[in-house]
Amino acid sequence: MLKSKKAEVIEQLSNSFAETTAVVICDYKGLTVSELEELRKAARAKDASVQVVKNTLANIALEKAGMTGVELKDTNIFIWSNEVINAPKVAANFAKDNEKLVVKAGYLDKEAADAAQIDAYAKLPGREELLGMLAATWMAPLTNLGFGLDALRQKKEAEA
Structure with a gap:
């Protein structure tokens, strides 16, 4: 060379x-x-x-x-x-x-x-994986709230 x-x-x-x-x-x-x-x-x-x-x-x-x-x-x-x-x-x-x-x-x-x-x-974990984990953590309370409200709706319907 x-x-x-x-x-x-x-x-x-x-x-x-x-x-x-x-x-x-x-x-x-x-x-x-x-x-x-x-x-x-x-x-x-x-x-x-x-x-x-x-x-x-x-x-x-x-x-x-x-x-x-x-x-x-x-x-x-x-x-x-x-x-x-x-x-x-x-x-x-x-x-x-x-x-x-x-x-x-x-x-x-x-x-x-x-x-x-x-x-x-x-x-x-890579950047994308970390962002996904962060988004899942932020969404967990909203998801749990949604499940709770749906369970409450089903209970009210069953009572009625």
């Missing part, structure tokens, strides 16, 4: 990493091309990005983005997103079906995180 191309990759990655809240680093050794495409499709569905990057270039880009504390070894694929939960969810969900993808480490809100922390974030 030419130096100019390397500089372009570093610049693009450092800008992307600087704007994200979650970067997950996984080992992808043994995955086929079609499996990698499935991972990319799953990431696109969650507004996340996936890219295989050389460790030296990734180290420079991460350092420029203000992320330090994770040592990169062997083969790595990077999954990142603007929502802190999306990248860990993509990695964890894909790793369930493909044991060849192994979550190594990452960055959550620009802080280094190990695989256990990333797994914990992956188990959190």
Whole structure:
């Protein structure tokens, strides 16, 4: 790879990493091309990005983005997103079906995180799920009131 191309990759990655809240680093050794495409499709569905990057270039880009504390070894694929939960969810969900993808480490809100922390974030409910839970909580009193009024109506009808 030419130096100019390397500089372009570093610049693009450092800008992307600087704007994200979650970067997950996984080992992808043994995955086929079609499996990698499935991972990319799953990431696109969650507004996340996936890219295989050389460790030296990734180290420079991460350092420029203000992320330090994770040592990169062997083969790595990077999954990142603007929502802190999306990248860990993509990695964890894909790793369930493909044991060849192994979550190594990452960055959550620009802080280094190990695989256990990333797994914990992956188990959190997403924004839509949380909004649904909130709406159900707000609607519960009205629903109960409706059931109560209907029961009262049925009782009055039975008495009459």
